[in-house]
Amino acid sequence: MLISSDFDSGNIEVLDADNPQQVLLAMRPDLNSHHFQWFHFKAEGLTPGQRYGFSLTNAGQSAYSQAWTGYNAAASYDQTNWFRVPSRFEDGALQFELETKEAQVWFAYFEPYSRARHDWLIQQALDVAGAELFACGKSIEGRDIQLLRISRTPQAQRKIWIIAQQHPGEHMAEWFVEGLIERLQNPDDAELSALLAEADLYLVPNMNPDGAFRGHLRTNAAGKDLNRAWQSASEAESPEVFFVQQQMRRVGVDLFLDIHGDEEIPHVFTAGCEGNPGYSPRLAALEEAFRQRLAAIGAEFQTAFGYPRDEPGQANLTLACNAVGQEFDCLSFTIEMPFKDHDDSPAPLTGWNGRRSMRLGRDVLSVAAAMVGELR
Numbered sequence: 535m536l537i538s539s540d541f542d543s544g545n546i547e548v549l550d551a552d553n554p555q556q557v558l559l560a561m562r563p564d565l566n567s568h569h570f571q572w573f574h575f576k577a578e579g580l581t582p583g584q585r586y587g588f589s590l591t592n593a594g595q596s597a598y599s600q601a602w603t604g605y606n607a608a609a610s611y612d613q614t615n616w617f618r619v620p621s622r623f624e625d626g627a628l629q630f631e632l633e634t635k636e637a638q639v640w641f642a643y644f645e646p647y648s649r650a651r652h653d654w655l656i657q658q659a660l661d662v663a664g665a666e667l668f669a670c671g672k673s674i675e676g677r678d679i680q681l682l683r684i685s686r687t688p689q690a691q692r693k694i695w696i697i698a699q700q701h702p703g704e705h706m707a708e709w710f711v712e713g714l715i716e717r718l719q720n721p722d723d724a725e726l727s728a729l730l731a732e733a734d735l736y737l738v739p740n741m742n743p744d745g746a747f748r749g750h751l752r753t754n755a756a757g758k759d760l761n762r763a764w765q766s767a768s769e770a771e772s773p774e775v776f777f778v779q780q781q782m783r784r785v786g787v788d789l790f791l792d793i794h795g796d797e798e799i800p801h802v803f804t805a806g807c808e809g810n811p812g813y814s815p816r817l818a819a820l821e822e823a824f825r826q827r828l829a830a831i832g833a834e835f836q837t838a839f840g841y842p843r844d845e846p847g848q849a850n851l852t853l854a855c856n857a858v859g860q861e862f863d864c865l866s867f868t869i870e871m872p873f874k875d876h877d878d879s880p881a882p883l884t885g886w887n888g889r890r891s892m893r894l895g896r897d898v899l900s901v902a903a904a905m906v907g908e909l910r
Contacts, residue, residue, distance in 0.1 A: 535586070539575040543646045543705075545749030546575035555587045555631075561596065564750040566757025571596045571797060572703035572749055574646055578638035587631040588641065594626025597751060601797035602628050605874050606885060608645055611636040616645040618875075618885045644795070644873050645888045647699075647708040649677075649747055652740055655712055656680050659737075663718040668736065671777030674755040677743035679774055681781055684718060684735040692733035692788040692909055694902055697778060700760040700854065701752050702745030704795035706871045709888035711739040711793065713895030729903035736785070741774050761792070762850075764857035775854075787862040788909045789902065792854045793895075796870040800877040800886075801839040802894060805868040807859035809844025810851070820865040820908065827904055833897035834890060836878050840870070865909060869898070 535554055539546040549558040557577075563570040573590060580586060593602050602623035607630045610616045619641070621630040632639065659665035659682050668683035696714065698707035714737065717723065740746060744755040753759050756771045767775035796803075806821045807813055828835045849856040859866030871894065875885040884890075 535577060535579045537575055537577050539749065541576070542648050542650070542747055543572075543574050543642075543749050544576075545570075545573050549591060555585065557586070557588045559588060559590050560592045561590060562749065564745065564753045564757060565748060565755055567750075567753040569597045569750070569752040569759075571598055571601070572643045572751040574640070574642040574749055576638060576640050580634045580637050580639065582635055582637060583633065585631055585633040587629065590628040591626070593623060593628040598797040601873070604800065606630070608642045608885070608887075610640045610642075610645075611638070613640055613646075616642075616887060617883055643703065644705050645709070647705040647712075647740075647746070647888070649743065652708065652743070655708070655715060655739060656682070658719070659715045663715050665715070665718070665737070669777075669781050671773065673742070673744045673774055674771075675744045677747070679738065679741065679743065679777060681778070682735075682737040682739070684730065684737070686730040687732075690730065690732055690734050692906055693736060693786045694733050694789045694791075694906075695736045695782065695787050695858075696791045696793065697738040697741050697854070698793040699739075699746060700741045700774075700792065701794060702742040702748075702754075703751035705746070706795045706873075706886065706888065706891040707793040708739050709891035710869075710871070710895040711737060712888075713892030714899060715739075716892065717896045717899055725900055725903040729899065729906055732906045733788070733902070736781070738778060741778070761794075761854055762852045764854050765852045782858065782862070787858055787864050789905075790855070790858040790862070790864060790866040791898065792858075792866075792868045794868055794870050795873055797873050799839055799870070800872045800874040802833075802835045802872065802876065802878075803837070803840035803870050805841050805855060805870065807849060807856050807866050809846060809849030810856055810860045811847050811849075812860050812863055813846070817859070817863075817865060820905070821867070823905060823908070824865065824867065824901055827901045828897065831897060831900055834876055834879060834894060835897075865905075869894075
């Protein structure tokens with residue numbers, strides 16, 4: 535058996551592979567950071583029909599060690615169809631076993647969104663969905679950060695921004711954006727036509743390409759958490775945020791959505807700006823309307839579970855959601871999806887996955903279309 539992770543978003547260290555029923559592994563920390571939780575590796579040279587066991591020995595020291603309870607690892611024989619493997623968190627280690635059907639299998643914390651698929655998605659957006667490359671920034675390691683614009687009406691007044699994967703291990707975020715772009719390819723979508731008659735869409739499918747490629751959980755190549763850099767963005771350490779802020783100030787923002795994944799909470803939920811100094815009854819009403827409409831259309835979304843609400847004036851303004859909401863006095867949300875299953879509609883075979891993330895992206899466009907006339 536050979537275990538490898540020297541590929542896009544790969545992350546694992548082999549400690550001891552002598553016993554195929556108890557292969558001892560460790561997750562590698564983010565470069566220049568202590569954070570770790572993401573894993574992605576390939577096991578090959580396997581005997582179909584034989585059971586193999588794996589132990590992520592340092593899970594108890596990971597960034598969100600409580601998140602392993604109730605979590606099941608993702609696996610795939612072809613890197614296209616992913617399924618969940620029953621897992622258990624015991625004695626500080628995440629352990630899982632698989633009676634393999636093929637000679638090779640990939641395991642990951644979540645269904646990965648590769649850089650190759652990202653490149654394909656950008657091309658789909660440009661060639662089929664009617665997007666334009668409005669601007670392109672560069673990551674620390676020189677990877678493109680594409681800002682796409684979908685603009686179909688010169689008279690459109692509103693600017694809707696959606697960014698994804700500030701935290702590189704949260705791959706469900708770019709799956710969400712793929713769902714948006716897939717829906718934008720339908721010229722007969724009446725809701726989208728109504729939305730784009732009043733608004734331009736600005737999309738950043740991947741804010742942290744270096745971290746995603748390196749197999750990071752939370753930071754860029756400088757070890758910076760981009761979602762804590764919105765009051766101190768610099769071209770040296772957080773050029774990804776610096777670039778997006780420049781473009782936002784160039785065109786304005788009327789609705790901002792920052793797409794994420796949450797390790798611990800097995801639900802889809804939003805976090806708003808109730809702690810911002812500039813929070814107002816108008817913004818409170820818009821937040822409530824967004825949440826209620828998303829639930830009402832049957833999206834996989836709920837409002838009972840989520841983060842504790844900030845006290846008035848106590849928001850952390852280094853977060854994108856709060857920083858943008860405060861600066862542009864606009865409806866601004868973080869949307870969180872689970873790494874685990876979705877307790878409101880469980881699917882044990884897949885858990886929460888890329889396809890469900892895509893569907894949520896399509897549903898969010900319906901809510902934006904319903905609310906575009908109320909944003910200002």
